[in-house]
Amino acid sequence: MNEKPTRxxxxxxxxxxxxxxxxxxxxxxxxVIMNSTFLNxxxxxxxxxxxxxxISEKILQLFFYTKFFPIFSLLFGLGISMQAxxxxxxNKLSFSFFGRRMLILFVFGVLHITFLWSGDVLxxxxxxxxxxxxxxxxxxxxxxxxxxxxxxxxxxxxxxxxLFNILNFQPEIYLKDYTGETVNQIISNGTYLEGxxxxxxxxxxxxxxxxxxxxxxxISMFLLGLYLGKNKIYNSLELFIxxxxxxxxxxxxxxxxxxxxxxxxxxxxDFFSIENYRQTCIKLMVLSDVAMGLFYLWAIGWLYYNSxxxxxxxxxxxxxxxxxxxxxxxxxxxxxxxxSIGFKxxxxxxxxxxxMTAVFVFSFQVILSKIWLNHYRFGPLEWIWxxxxxxxxxxxxxxxxxxxxxxx
Numbered sequence: 548m549n550e551k552p553t554r555x556x557x558x559x560x561x562x563x564x565x566x567x568x569x570x571x572x573x574x575x576x577x578x579v580i581m582n583s584t585f586l587n588x589x590x591x592x593x594x595x596x597x598x599x600x601x602i603s604e605k606i607l608q609l610f611f612y613t614k615f616f617p618i619f620s621l622l623f624g625l626g627i628s629m630q631a632x633x634x635x636x637x638n639k640l641s642f643s644f645f646g647r648r649m650l651i652l653f654v655f656g657v658l659h660i661t662f663l664w665s666g667d668v669l670x671x672x673x674x675x676x677x678x679x680x681x682x683x684x685x686x687x688x689x690x691x692x693x694x695x696x697x698x699x700x701x702x703x704x705x706x707x708x709x710l711f712n713i714l715n716f717q718p719e720i721y722l723k724d725y726t727g728e729t730v731n732q733i734i735s736n737g738t739y740l741e742g743x744x745x746x747x748x749x750x751x752x753x754x755x756x757x758x759x760x761x762x763x764x765x766i767s768m769f770l771l772g773l774y775l776g777k778n779k780i781y782n783s784l785e786l787f788i789x790x791x792x793x794x795x796x797x798x799x800x801x802x803x804x805x806x807x808x809x810x811x812x813x814x815x816x817d818f819f820s821i822e823n824y825r826q827t828c829i830k831l832m833v834l835s836d837v838a839m840g841l842f843y844l845w846a847i848g849w850l851y852y853n854s855x856x857x858x859x860x861x862x863x864x865x866x867x868x869x870x871x872x873x874x875x876x877x878x879x880x881x882x883x884x885x886x887s888i889g890f891k892x893x894x895x896x897x898x899x900x901x902x903m904t905a906v907f908v909f910s911f912q913v914i915l916s917k918i919w920l921n922h923y924r925f926g927p928l929e930w931i932w933x934x935x936x937x938x939x940x941x942x943x944x945x946x947x948x949x950x951x952x953x954x955x
Contacts, residue, residue, distance in 0.1 A: 558868070559781055561851050564860050565844055566622055566867030570912075572615030572843075574877045575905045579607065580666055581881040582901050583894050584749065587727025595897050603898040608810055613836035616668070616761065617768045618844055619870075623672060624679055624769035628776025631683045645680040648936045649673040655871070655928070664878040665749035671762055679769045687774055694770035697763050698837065701830060707759040721752040734886050734893040742886055764837060788848040799842040802835035809835075865916035866909070869926030873912050880908055921945075 583591040592604070627645070634640045656669030682690055711717070725748075733741050780787050809832045818824045850856040866873050883889035884904070896904065919926065923943050925933060930943045 559784075560861065560864050561784060561848060562622065562625070562781065563864035563867035564847065564851065565618065566870045567863030567865065567913075568843070568847060568867075569615050569619040569622060570866050570870055570873050570877075571863070571905075571909045572611055573619060573874070574909060575607070575611050575902060576615065577664075577666055577877065578881060578901050578905045578908075579898070581664065581878075581885050582892070582896050584730055585753070586722060586725065586730055587894070590727060591894055592898075597897075597899075600898045603902050605810070607898070607902070609806065610839075613764075613833055614840035614843065617764055617837045617840040620672075620765040620768035621772040621775075621841075621844070623676065624772025625776045625781070626772070627676060627679055627769070628683065628773045629781065631680070632776065632779070635683075640683075642680060644936065646677060647938075648932070649677045649680070651932055651935045652676065655875075655932070659875060659878060660746055660750050661743055663746075663875065663882050665746040665753065666878075667750070668757075668761065668765070671757055671765060675762060675766045675769055678766065679773055682770065682773060683777075687777060690770050690774045690777070694767045694774065697770070698767035698834070700763065703759045703763055704826070707755060711755070716754075718752045718754050721748040731894055735891045736887050739886075739888055742888075760833075764833070768837075784848060785852045788845060788852060791845065792849070795842055795845040798838050802838040802842075805831060806835045806839070862913045862917070865920055866912050868920060869916045869929060871932065872926035872928040873916065875928060876912065877908065 580588070595601070595604070631640060631645070634644070650673070652669055653673035656667050656671075656673060659667040659669055682693070725745075730745065733745050737745075775781075809828060813819055813828050819828065847860065851860055885891070885893040916926070922945055923930075924945060925943055930941070934941050
């Protein structure tokens with residue numbers, strides 16, 4: 548089947564605003580890891596005892612950690628469904644098209660890990676996105692049921708431990724010869740090739756977290772986004788937001804009460820050191836964070852449709868339209884800020900400084916994205932992705948009649 552790009556169709560601003568908001572939150576979290584990797588993060592954090600840094604850390608825990616990854620994942624699944632439905636309406640729905648699209652995204656992920664940063668999720672998105680495309684023609688009930696099962700299933704740690712034993716995969720061996728000090732020396736003063744080696748080893752060592760922790764959230768949100776897309780919720784989003792107002796507020800209140808209790812009370816209790824209790828508390832915290840992320844989407848939608856905040860929110864759409872480009876750009880900026888090929892700031896910024904840096908970088912991205920989109924229809928990486936997917940060189944200038952992608 549010869550797939551052709553769809554013709555001009557007006558983008559839905561609120562969806563791009565959601566994407567832009569997700570890109571902001573993801574970078575606020577990622578820059579913390581860029582500043583100090585998981586290997587040394589706990590020790591590094593102990594030195595920051597000032598009030599502003601303590602407050603910054605609590606802000607991150609309460610409002611950022613594990614809340615924006617679900618948002619981005621849901622929007623990714625929604626994007627897949629919107630594009631699939633558009634192709635289906637034209638009798639052009641093709642699994643090979645989506646297979647090629649996900650393969651290209653996977654390659655982007657490999658390049659991202661190798662040359663910029665080990666905290667990539669594009670590989671994960673490509674793999675799970677391929678599964679999601681297989682679900683496009685399945686019933687809404689099955690899609691929604693699977694979304695809930697993937698999110699609430701409690702035994703991922705045991706499942707992946709079993710699989711790793713069968714495969715004789717031992718992720719802990721990859722960084723066994725590294726300490727926080729040696730990692731600091733490589734990132735701050737080592738060669739670029741030493742940094743490449745370290746990134747690859749970090750990625751391999753983080754596979755349990757990637758597949759045991761992030762992938763269940765991702766696939767659950769992909770399927771939820773697919774469900775919403777198949778029901779064309781984007782055509783009546785304002786009405787939908789009003790309809791779910793009470794349950795969203797109620798869920799936000801309940802989950803936030805638990806989150807506050809977890810962060811300020813439970814972690815200090817003696818029973819928290821018991822493995823089963825600790826894992827149960829953490830799982831409930833993750834579910835509460837996911838719920839908070841969904842509440843963010845609802846709150847932004849409500850503000851967009853029901854208040855003067857719309858003008859304040861609109862600049863986010865420029866970043867959202869270039870989500871892939873801006874995501875990769877953030878990693879490039881992080882490489883320049885923290886590594887030996889740039890300013891060598893690794894483990895030098897406090898929590899408050901990393902937070903402010905993220906806000907400054909994102910503000911720069913808003914301006915840059917707006918300037919770019921004044922002249923071009925797609926971000927540069929979005930354009931490359933699109934050209935490779937359709938296997939032809941597509942126009943990128945504004946005068947083109949080719950539409951922008953709806954997929955992040």
